[in-house]
Amino acid sequence: MTLELSLNQQPAHARQGSSIGQPLTRRDGFLKVTGAARYAADNHPPGMLYAVLAVSSIARGRVAALDVEAAKAHHGVVEVMTPKNRPALAADPDAKDHPFMFRLDLLQNDQVRYPNQSIAVVIAETLEAATEGAALLSPRYESLPARVGLDGAESFVPRGVGIGSPAVHHKGDVEVGLKSAKTRIEATYETPAQYHNAMEPHAIVVAWDGDRLSIDTPSQGLAMAQGRIAGLFGIAPENIHIRSPFLGGGFGSKGMISGPQVLGILAARLVGRPVKLVLRREQMYGPVGHRAPTRQTLRMGMDGEGRLTAIDHHARTASSTFDDFFEPAADASHTLYASPAIATSHDAVRLDTGTPLFMRAPGEATGSIALESAIDEAAHACGMDPLEFRLRNYAEVEPMTGKPFSSKALRECYRQAAETFGWASRPLQPRLMRDADGFLTGWGMGTATFPAIMFQAEAHAVLRADGSGLMETGAQDMGQGAWTAFAQIAADGLGLDIDRVEFRAGSSDLPNAGIAGGSGHTATAGMAIHNAGAAVIARLADLATGNEASPLFGAGNEGVLARGGRLYRRDDESRGESYAEILTRAGLTEIEGHGKGAPDPASQETYAKHAHGAVFAEVKVDPDFGQIRVTRLVGAFAAGRVINPRLVRSQYYGGMIWGISFALHEEAITDRRSGRIQNANLAEYHVPVNADVPSVEALLVHEDDPYVNALGIKGVGEIGITGTAGAVANAVWHATGVRPRRFPIRIEDLLG
Amino acid sequence: MTSLPITLTINGHRHELEVDPRVTLLDLLRERLDLTGTKKGCDRGQCGACTVLVEGKRINSCLALAVSHDGANVLTIEGVAHGEELHPVQAAFIAHDGFQCGFCTPGQIMSTLGLIAEGQAGDDPERIREGLSGNICRCAAYGGIVEAVLEAQQQLAKADRRTAA
Numbered sequence: 001m002t003l004e005l006s007l008n009q010q011p012a013h014a015r016q017g018s019s020i021g022q023p024l025t026r027r028d029g030f031l032k033v034t035g036a037a038r039y040a041a042d043n044h045p046p047g048m049l050y051a052v053l054a055v056s057s058i059a060r061g062r063v064a065a066l067d068v069e070a071a072k073a074h075h076g077v078v079e080v081m082t083p084k085n086r087p088a089l090a091a092d093p094d095a096k097d098h099p100f101m102f103r104l105d106l107l108q109n110d111q112v113r114y115p116n117q118s119i120a121v122v123i124a125e126t127l128e129a130a131t132e133g134a135a136l137l138s139p140r141y142e143s144l145p146a147r148v149g150l151d152g153a154e155s156f157v158p159r160g161v162g163i164g165s166p167a168v169h170h171k172g173d174v175e176v177g178l179k180s181a182k183t184r185i186e187a188t189y190e191t192p193a194q195y196h197n198a199m200e201p202h203a204i205v206v207a208w209d210g211d212r213l214s215i216d217t218p219s220q221g222l223a224m225a226q227g228r229i230a231g232l233f234g235i236a237p238e239n240i241h242i243r244s245p246f247l248g249g250g251f252g253s254k255g256m257i258s259g260p261q262v263l264g265i266l267a268a269r270l271v272g273r274p275v276k277l278v279l280r281r282e283q284m285y286g287p288v289g290h291r292a293p294t295r296q297t298l299r300m301g302m303d304g305e306g307r308l309t310a311i312d313h314h315a316r317t318a319s320s321t322f323d324d325f326f327e328p329a330a331d332a333s334h335t336l337y338a339s340p341a342i343a344t345s346h347d348a349v350r351l352d353t354g355t356p357l358f359m360r361a362p363g364e365a366t367g368s369i370a371l372e373s374a375i376d377e378a379a380h381a382c383g384m385d386p387l388e389f390r391l392r393n394y395a396e397v398e399p400m401t402g403k404p405f406s407s408k409a410l411r412e413c414y415r416q417a418a419e420t421f422g423w424a425s426r427p428l429q430p431r432l433m434r435d436a437d438g439f440l441t442g443w444g445m446g447t448a449t450f451p452a453i454m455f456q457a458e459a460h461a462v463l464r465a466d467g468s469g470l471m472e473t474g475a476q477d478m479g480q481g482a483w484t485a486f487a488q489i490a491a492d493g494l495g496l497d498i499d500r501v502e503f504r505a506g507s508s509d510l511p512n513a514g515i516a517g518g519s520g521h522t523a524t525a526g527m528a529i530h531n532a533g534a535a536v537i538a539r540l541a542d543l544a545t546g547n548e549a550s551p552l553f554g555a556g557n558e559g560v561l562a563r564g565g566r567l568y569r570r571d572d573e574s575r576g577e578s579y580a581e582i583l584t585r586a587g588l589t590e591i592e593g594h595g596k597g598a599p600d601p602a603s604q605e606t607y608a609k610h611a612h613g614a615v616f617a618e619v620k621v622d623p624d625f626g627q628i629r630v631t632r633l634v635g636a637f638a639a640g641r642v643i644n645p646r647l648v649r650s651q652y653y654g655g656m657i658w659g660i661s662f663a664l665h666e667e668a669i670t671d672r673r674s675g676r677i678q679n680a681n682l683a684e685y686h687v688p689v690n691a692d693v694p695s696v697e698a699l700l701v702h703e704d705d706p707y708v709n710a711l712g713i714k715g716v717g718e719i720g721i722t723g724t725a726g727a728v729a730n731a732v733w734h735a736t737g738v739r740p741r742r743f744p745i746r747i748e749d750l751l752g
Numbered sequence: 753m754t755s756l757p758i759t760l761t762i763n764g765h766r767h768e769l770e771v772d773p774r775v776t777l778l779d780l781l782r783e784r785l786d787l788t789g790t791k792k793g794c795d796r797g798q799c800g801a802c803t804v805l806v807e808g809k810r811i812n813s814c815l816a817l818a819v820s821h822d823g824a825n826v827l828t829i830e831g832v833a834h835g836e837e838l839h840p841v842q843a844a845f846i847a848h849d850g851f852q853c854g855f856c857t858p859g860q861i862m863s864t865l866g867l868i869a870e871g872q873a874g875d876d877p878e879r880i881r882e883g884l885s886g887n888i889c890r891c892a893a894y895g896g897i898v899e900a901v902l903e904a905q906q907q908l909a910k911a912d913r914r915t916a917a
Contacts, residue, residue: 029846032854033838033861035789035829042788050783127783128774199793199855199890248791248855249890263884283793479853479891650849652891657892682798682888689885693894 015161019488019498023646027503028246028483030672037246040216041203041278048205049078052130052268053260054120054137055286056112059352059675063110063119070136076129079271080137081121083107087269091236093259096323099229102355103323104259105287106266112141113322114354115676116286118259121267123275129413146352146675150190150316153349158319161346162328162363169334171400172341174299177310181301185377189298189370190742191329192667194291195680196359197480197687199628200248201281202288204264207274209633213240217261218247218254221515225257233264245506247478247516248336253356254478255517258288275542282688285668285680289357292327294366305631306382306392308339313371315346320710327356327723328436332722333369334400335610337393342400352675356357358517360658361718364450365725369662369743372446372726385428386445386730387418398608406707408608409638410447413614413701417636418445420699421616430737439620442735448613448637448723450583452714453520453706454527454599458511461494461532463540464590467565467580469494472504472530474510475525479654480717481647482521483666488643489526489711493533493595495562496579514597519611519715522643524597527709531595537562539591539751544582551575603707608630611714613637613701615656626747630660630695630728636699640714645700648716651676652698655720661688662721663728664744686744755794758822763831764788771818778802778813779881789829789858793888800887803859803866804828810866829858832865840907841865844900852891863887864901868908875902 031037086107093104124130172526204217219225230237264277299312299358315329330344433441459473471490491498513525544552561568568576618632665686679685755770781787793801797812804813805827851857867883
C-alpha cells in the first residue's frame with residue numbers, strides 16, 4: 001500500500017536533532033578525492049568501440065565531400081557514420097513539439113548551419129584510430145558567407161524570451177518618467193558570447209540490447225533526457241536506463257540531451273556494439289549551447305532626491321538561424337528597483353552559431369551587469385553613494401507586478417556586507433584611492449537577485465523493520481551537493497539519523513526528480529523527499545496510534561513526533577517506541593510512501609519569490625599597464641532556509657567567481673570572415689584560475705520564508721554571479737574613472 | 753600502428769605493456785588500465801585535470817606519450833590513499849570543501865602533491881594560488897583548495913617532525 005499526501009508538519013528547522021542546517025562534509029567526498037567517483041566517460045562495457053566526431057570547420061553551407069574510404073582504410077576503423085548510412089530515427093530532429101525541445105544536428109542532411117556542427121562520426125577499435133580516421137575524412141565544403149555579430153542580420157522582436165516571458169513589457173510611461181526627471185542617464189553595454197565549459201566534456205557510453213538502451217551520460221534532467229531519446233528512437237522511456245551519478249559540472253549545458261550524445265547512441269546502433277563518444281574541448285563550442293551575446297541600452301530618470309522616475313531597458317541578443325532561445329537580459333529590471341515607470345524590450349538577430357541555451361543565471365547575469373552598471377552611473381549622476389542610491393530606490397513590492405515579496409532580507413544583506421567590507425569609508429569620487437604600491441584602488445557594489453523557482457519532482461521513501469530507511473529520487477549532483485543535501489532532507493523527513501538512511505539518486509529508473517537547474521533542484525526534489533518522508537511516517541503513525549499495544553495508542557497522527565528512529569507522543573515525550581518495534585509488531589518488513597514537490601499555484605499568484613544579495617568588490621588597477629585584479633569580494637545573501645551552510649557557501653563562492661569571470665575574463669571571439677570561434681580552448685577562452693581569485697567572503701543572512709515551500713528553500717546556485725559582475729565593473733570605474741561599457745573589461749579600454 | 757613494448761610502474765605495480773606509439777600516458781591509464789581517476793578535460797595541457805606524478809614530478813599526462821616514459825614510476829590519484837586511510841591532502845580537500853563537481857579534483861590533488869614536493873608553496877596563500885594555477889576548477893572551489901593545501905602542509909610538517917623525533 002502506498003500513500004500520497006503532503007502533511008502539514010512542523011517546519012523542519014523547529015525539530016530537534018534535524019540534520020537540516022548542519023554543515024556536513026560531502027557524502028561523495030571520499031569517492032571524489034580518491035578518483036573512485038565514476039563519471040560517464042569512465043565506463044567501459046565489454047566490446048566497446050570508440051566514436052569520434054568530425055565537425056564542420058565552416059559556419060554555413062554544405063559538406064560537398066568526405067573521404068570516407070580513406071578513413072575506413074585506416075587500421076582499426078570499423079565504420080564511418082554520415083548522412084548516407086546513419087540509422088533511421090522515429091522523429092525528425094528538426095521537429096519542435098514544445099519550447100523545451102531543441103533542434104538537434106543528427107546528420108539529417110549535408111547542411112552546415114554553424115561551426116563545430118557534427119558532420120560525421122568515425123567508430124574504431126581504439127580512440128587513436130577513431131581520431132585519426134576523423135582527420136582522414138578531409139571534408140570539402142561549399143560555403144556561404146557567415147552571419148556574425150549583433151548587427152550581422154536583420155533584427156526582429158521574438159515571440160518570447162527565456163522561458164515564455166514576453167519580449168516587450170512595461171508599466172507606467174517611461175517617456176513621461178524620463179521627461180519629468182531632474183537627472184537622466186543613458187548608456188549602452190555589450191556582453192559577449194560565453195561558453196559553459198564544464199570541466200567534464202559531454203560524454204556518452206551506450207549499449208543497445210535489442211530495443212533496450214543502457215546509457216552512462218551526464219544529465220541535469222534524467223527524465224527529460226529519457227523522454228527525448230525515447231521520442232527520437234521510438235522506444236518506450238522505461239526501456240532506456242540512464243545513469244548519471246556524477247556530473248563533472250553542467251551550468252545549464254547538460255540540461256537537455258545534446259546532438260553529440262544522441263550521435264553516440266546512433267553510432268552504437270549502427271555498429272551493433274557498445275560505443276563511447278566524448279567531445280573534444282573545442283567541439284563543445286557549438287552543439288551544446290552557450291550564453292548569447294547582448295547589447296543593452298539603459299535609460300534612467302531620477303528626481304531631485306535620487307528617486308527613479310523611469311527605467312527603460314532594451315536588449316539586443318542573438319539566436320541561431322534554426323532554433324529559438326532568446327537571452328531574457330532586460331527582464332533583470334523587473335524585480336530590483338522601484339520606479340513608477342519601467343519598460344523592458346528585446347530584439348534579436350539570427351546568426352550562424354549553435355543555438356544559445358541556458359547558462360548559469362540566463363538573462364539574470366547578462367541583465368544584472370548592465371543594470372548594476374547603469375544604477376552606479378545613475379547614483380553618480382545624482383551625486384549619491386551607490387548604496388544610499390539603492391536604498392533610496394529599494395523595492396518594497398515587486399516593481400513590475402506590484403506583488404508583495406514572499407520574503408526579502410535585502411536590507412540586511414546590504415547592511416552586513418557593507419559593514420564587513422568597510423564600505424562607509426569609500427570616497428564618492430573615482431580615482432582617489434591608491435594602495436602602498438601605487439595601484440589605483442576602487443570599490444564597487446551590486447545587488448544580486450534570482451527567482452525562487454520550483455519544477456516538478458517525485459520521491460519514494462521506505463522504512464524497514466530493522467529501523468533503517470531508504471529514500472529514492474532521480475536527483476542529479478553536478479557539484480552543488482545533491483548527494484549530501486538531499487540525504488539531510490531525507491534523514492529529517494524520515495526522522496532518522498543520517499547514517500541510517502540509504503539515499504539513491506542519479507539514475508533514470510528512480511522517481512523523476514525534475515531538472516537540476518534554475519536554482520530550483522533543492523527546493524523541488526527536496527520537497528518531494530520531505531513529502532515522501534511525511535507520507536511514510538504517517539503510515540507508521542497509523543500503525544502505532546491505532547494499536548492498543550502501542551504506547552502511542554490513541555495519540556492520533558498529528559499527536560506524534562518522529563525523531564532518531566522513534567515515534568514520540570507530542571504531549572509526553574517520555575512515551576514512544578522505535579520504528580522497528582512498530583513494524584515488527586505489525587508483522588511488516590517495510591512500509592513505503594510517495595511524495596511530490598511542486599510550486600504552490602496559489603502562492604505563485606500572490607507573491608513575488610526571489611532570493612537577494614549584496615556584493616561589494618575591491619579592485620586594483622595598474623595605472624601604467626591597466627592590468628586589473630580583484631583583491632577582495634564580500635557578498636551577503638538571503639535565500640530562505642539553508643540546508644547545508646558549507647555547501648551553500650561553496651555555491652556562492654562559485655557564483656561570485658563566475659561574476660569576476662563575466663566582468664574580466666570570459667569571451668568567445670568569432671572570426672568575422674569565417675564565422676569560426678577563434679579561441680575554442682581553455683588557454684584562450686579565459687576562465688579564472690586560482691591566481692585570479694582573491695579573498696572571497698560569503699555571508700549567509702537569515703531568512704524565513706513561509707510561502708516558497710514548506711521547507712522554506714529558495715535556491716543558491718546562480719544568484720552569486722548576479723550583483724558580483726556589476727560590482728567588479730563599478731569598482732573598476734571607481735579605481736580609474738573610466739566606465740566599462742563592454743565586457744569583459746579590456747586593458748585597452750582603461751588606457752588612452 | 754606497430755606497438756612498442758614498454759614497462760611502467762604505476763602506483764607501485766609493474767606493468768609490461770605493448771603500446772601504440774600514439775597513445776598518451778593519460779589514455780593509457782584511462783582506456784587500457786582502467787585507472788579512470790585521472791581525468792581528461794582538454795587533452796592539450798590547458799586544464800590540468802590529467803595531472804599525475806612521474807618520478808615525483810607533476811606533469812600533464814595528456815601531453816605525454818606513454819612510450820616516451822618507458823621505465824618510469826607513475827603515481828595517479830588511485831595510489832594516494834592507503835585503503836580507507838586518506839592522505840592528509842585528500843582529507844583536507846574534503847574538510848575544506850575544495851571541490852564541487854569533483855572532476856578536476858584528482859588533478860588538483862596530484863598537483864598539490866607535486867607542489868608540496870617542490871617545496872615551493874610554503875604558507876603563503878598567494879604562492880599556493882600561483883602554484884596551482886595550471887589546474888582549472890570551473891566550479892571555482894579555489895578558496896577551499898588553498899585552505900586545504902595550507903592545512904595539509906601543516907599536517908605533513910607535523911608528521912615529519914614526529915618522524916624526525
